[in-house]
Amino acid sequence: MDYNFEEIEKKWQRYWDENKTFRTPDDLTNPKKCYVLDMFPYPSGAGLHVGHPEGYTATDIYSRYKRMKGYNVLHPMGWDAFGLPAEQYAIQTGTHPSETTRKNCDTFRRQIKSLGLSYDWEREINTTDPKYFKWTQWIFIKLYNTWFDEKLQKGRPVSELEIPDNIMKSGKDEITKYVDSKRLAYYDNALVWWCPECRIVCSNEEVLYDGSHEKCGNKVEKKNLKQWMLRIPLYAERLLSGFDDLEWPEGIKEMQRNWIGRSTGAEVDFIIEGFDRKLTVFTTRPDTLFGATYMVIAPEHPLTKEITTDEHRESVADYIRAASMKSELDRTDLAREKSGVFTGCYAINPVNRKKIPIWVADYVLTGYGTGAIMAVPAHDTRDFEFAEKFNLPVICIMDPDVDDPEQKSRVREGKECWTEDGRFINSSDENTGININNLNKEAGIALMIEWLEKTGTGKAKVNYKLRDWLFSRQRYWGEPFPVIHWENGEITLLDENELPLKLPELEKYLPGDSGESPLANADEWLTVTDSSGRKGRRETNTMPQWAGSCWYYLRFIDPGNDSRIFDPEKEKYWMPVDLYIGGAEHAVLHLLYSRFWHKVLFDLGIVSTDEPYKRLFNQGMILAYAYENELGAKVSADLVEERNGKYYNKETGAPLKQIVAKMSKSLKNVVNPDDVVQKYGADSLRLYEMFMGPLDIIKPWDDKGVKGVFNFLARTFRFFSNQENITSGKEESTDILKGLHQAIRKVEGDIENLRFNTAISAMMIFLNLAVKKGKVTRETVNIFIKILSPFAPHLAEELWRIQGHDRSIAHEPWPEVNEELLKEDIIEYPVSFNGKLRFTIELPVNLDKDEITKRVLGDERARKWLDTGTVVKIIVVPQRIVNIVLKK
RNA sequence: GCCCGGAUGGCGGAAUUGGUAGACGCGCUGGUCUCAAACACCAGUGGCAGCAAUGCUGUGCCGGUUCGAUCCCGGCUCCGGGUACCA
Structure with a gap:
């Protein structure tokens, strides 16, 4: 057949x-359950590529296997269907994004079904469906109404937030301000990245290192806009500790750890000479305070202008202007050469009360730490570079742990930077009572922090790279925020029973140049009036694409539920996701955001697990063969012919080299x-x-x-x-x-x-x-x-x-x-002499070492090798190998 | 620069993580079938030497530990991914 x-x-x-x-x-009584999830796709117009079925097949095999093993298996599929392409298409053609989305989903569904994947299609979800995004909006309301209790390391409802007495006394506005400062979601003026091409703001994460937008590759700019932000850094500690019990690839955990970027150290207060102000810095090396020979504050630091003396006002102003320009130009080129100017102002080093100059330089970043540093050129490479360039003193305060006497003396003389461990020198002061001489780095840090805290000049501090998450986009095709801005400046959120807030119909989808969402044109939808006649305006921004994918795995549990986000009984049964497979491109953002939301929902008692994805696996990308000529120029695959295993250009006959590259339309190597x-x-x-x-x-x-x-x-x-x-x-x-x-x-x-x-x-x-x-x-x-x-x-x-x-x-x-x-009852033993395999011998499995030795030595084939020397040692590993060591 | 991976036949890859390197598949070579080809089937296939038995050599490079190293240690080279002055 x-x-x-x-x-x-x-x-x-x-x-x-x-x-x-x-x-x-x-039936939720079967104790064996298995939730197997794929990262659901964005249904693009191009349809499925061969990368999709890779992960889908893997989860399908796993699901089918688990069913046969008697498990209740939850294996769903859906669409992450909000996104820019459908909206761009709408701008060009006027086709409603929902129309495009529906078509694309149909294509994806047909293609996926043709692969025989065992999804439960009754659970299909679509992030653009109001029945779905009703609950995305609902979660946003929860975020807004939650604050993070740092003592308990737990999110709690704002209704449980204790308001300090002094604020209670200052009136309603102050109370609102205080509560808003604690909410996980807040609306604020923020200096944000703006992509003029997409007419959209981008989160830090979406801007590539060369200053271009991840989605379109165009350069982004800085803009000051009112935006919704989420306080994800408050969960940094939880996001780090949560990894412990997860079966995730170490590499992905590491990437998230790096992204969160925890570092421990201290905050130290420096008195600014001539001002009744302190300059607070964050440092991971408080032990090197005696080596601080100058300070640097970021150009954007609020104190920069204030402390600059008249004499230096002009040069500082010039520098600040130049720095702000730089951030809009190519930021990588300036990454190497240090620049900066003196403010004319001095600070007092708390450990020895010495005066040190304060400089402005853009190698200090506004957004990290306090936006100011103490510079220890002898023991920090960046500070050393800067000090060399501007002839600032370099004071070595550590005898380095290094054998090379020449290097040692270079370090001691301040001619070379030393960042490793050693023994402190020149690190005591009788007046202030601190002495860490002869200690090593670790002990020095501990003692210095103790001194700082005792004298009130500083304290131990943990810092994170992770910043607040910019959570709004100036787009039509996204979840509308359930938010009203009232004419008196008050912000209210819709009531749960007013959800979903649907998108209005629009004539034009083009966003405004100034950062206005196309929703700003939807007059009727936009304006609201409350029962007392007060007028308000709906939020015109929409949520970023991450929103829908942050929690979709929860909706699969109970996708048809109209009255709740899901039935808690079902959630308890199915969560956590037992196996989650998708591309490594989501290693940081999607997974970090998703974990963050999940932890908030956990703290509020909405979900039963602290982490959403128990076991994670990243499929590798599927590439394709491509061809290039001797100059390294790529040649489209349809112009290539193969002869005797070699490749030639059909038209010119020139030999080509086969390489491996990403599938691309231009190379014509896309596999459908x-x-x-x-x-x-x-x-x-x-x-x-x-x-x-x-x-x-x-x-x-x-x-x-x-x-x-x-x-x-x-x-x-x-x-x-x-x-x-x-x-x-x-x-x-x-x-x-x-x-x-x-x-x-x-x-x-x-x-x-x-x-x-x-x-x-x-x-x-x-x-x-x-x-x-x-x-x-x-x-x-x-x-x-x-x-x-x-x-x-x-x-x-x-x-x-x-x-x-x-x-x-x-x-x-x-x-x-x-x-x-x-x-096995017979084992084939490899017999080697001096580690070299000479022959194999079949022996019964249960022979002991002596018996094996006897049989091997008695073998005719062994004689030839035994004659070449004297036996020194015989190694027998039962059921493995025999090795005879000979001495010639 | 830093962090994380990786390098094994002509190709994709396998190897109980210290114990017969190259499973399985592709490709290639020879054969059977066929008028012929395709399909299918059978056999061979890391390199070098040899008619063969067999020997030497071989897991990116150099060195080390070990009876024995693709696996462990030290030092490199190249490739891929992440990150970008994070104090």
């Missing part, structure tokens, strides 16, 4: 649909899953994506490889659908039985560990064995089809039917490994 994949796949996809084979069980499904079938596509290599590595697509797995499936079908290959008897031969159980064990272990490539290889090995044998029993066929079914479900269903079963294989129990069958 021929392997007619087209017919088979259509047939079973229809069967699964009609029989609701993959509907999530309602639809084409692969048509040519080889969905099972082959699935199998190939898994067989290419480990799930997490980057790998190039090779059409020839698809043929390889197709051959395997075709051979499988031919062999097992042929009744002549099935023995009438019940007794299976021992070699087949052993091979079969080896395969079960390997496939099972590999699925658990997401190592699908080797699982497939194990099944290939078994098929080769069976074909060679010629005949196997019905039971063997049944078992093999079962272990193949998560990988190639259509083929498996068809073969299952051919064996005479009338129900789907999807819920059949997974076969048990019989360990007895796997026991």
